[in-house]
Amino acid sequence: MKVEWIRQAPQIGMLGGSRSENLLDRATALAGIGAWSCNLSDDSLSWTSGIYDLFGLPRSARIDRREIASMYAEESRIAMECLRADAIVRRRPFTMDAKIMRTDGAERWMRLTADIVCDGERPVQLYGLKQDITEERARLETLRRMAEQDPLTGLANRQIFQSRFLDCAAPMKPLGALILFDIDGFKLVNDRHGHAAGDACLQSIADRLCAGFNDALMVARIGGDEFAVLIPPGSPDRRLELRVERQLTRLSTAIHWRGDLLKVSASAGIAEVRDPYAFDAEALFAAADAALYAAKHAGRNRVRRALPEVPHACM
CATH class of the missing domain: 3.30.450.20 (PAS domain)
Known part of the structure; x- marks a missing residue:
């Protein structure tokens, strides 16, 4: 006015x-x-x-x-x-x-x-x-959420992950690690049961990730069946890896959908930072992505950890 x-x-x-x-x-x-x-x-x-x-x-x-x-x-x-x-x-x-x-x-x-x-x-x-x-x-807040959220899962979308993490010159908060998840067997669910089943599967995966990482700085859906989790500092290396392994077990639990059991699993790649306040986000993403690829190449449904901020170097 x-x-x-x-x-x-x-x-x-x-x-x-x-x-x-x-x-x-x-x-x-x-x-x-x-x-x-x-x-x-x-x-x-x-x-x-x-x-x-x-x-x-x-x-x-x-x-x-x-x-x-x-x-x-x-x-x-x-x-x-x-x-x-x-x-x-x-x-x-x-x-x-x-x-x-x-x-x-x-x-x-x-x-x-x-x-x-x-x-x-x-x-x-x-x-x-x-x-x-x-x-x-209230209307502006609704529009903001619609612009920032993945409409299917309610998680942060790829655009927000890109703008607040990959493209951000300064970290939004101190960061400990980036974890990338890729759903194993998702295409088979879509092929056998249809896209409605696939959507139910993705919603369930999103809920389980949020519950398993309730301290996360961000949980985002960054692709069709790809998810990213930003973890604050504080977890020792082995403890974080064990935490992700437990999460993979939860993600592989069958999903009940219209009388059927939908079976999927997940692979994960972890990349940790040396300095929680100063890091190369793109290099960190490349390291986590390389670790995820190594997990899938090793047989899927497992986790691999990258050396801190060293792209393509996986353990």
Whole structure:
């Protein structure tokens, strides 16, 4: 919503006044929008009806700026106070999205727009709008998840794995190892039982990987039957290998589907990092991929471990 600000001091009152003012107040409240002002001499607030509704307060409630600020989520409150102080010093407007906790415990998002009124060079008043954007944020979050998630399994998709790991100049978090999994016998499931069975198989594999690596930085589906798991540092070499072996046993457990038992297994390649904070992601991926190839070449349903960050060198 674009707002054209008028630099003269606004006249913001409570319900009352002319019939047209009451109608405007009710209409903006219905749209989740309210006007506000703050007298800088004593921090007294004045609201229209929409802001009372946004915070879940009765319209007869006494409003205190410190109490209202405490209803902001901590990160939003800190950002708001910084922007407010900067606006007063620099005499300029600001806009931000803030998360608040209503009196009934419900979390809401609002868009706060503010400008300043001066008496000569002296700031005397802040004023602006607050708009409920909770539904807008929910829609954006849904779109974000759709863009980042594999639609079948709900795991991170190849694009996110690529952008947050392979193409990222700095690691998202300290990394211990990359594990690549490839499903053995998946094509046979598709050929014998159809793609619906194959989809059920992939969903089950994804669930088992998430359960087996609940501490993972990311579990991603990076190909048709290929998965990647990013593990934080902390597991000794042998312990991590044993953990992957146990996971392979779980992945080879038959999957019940429409009265049939779907049998698959998996092969895995592990590549560990020397420095959790500085590593070559592409070299690490190549090392894990080479280890995975070695596992499949050795007979499948097993794990192989690459030398740390040395592509194509497998144990």
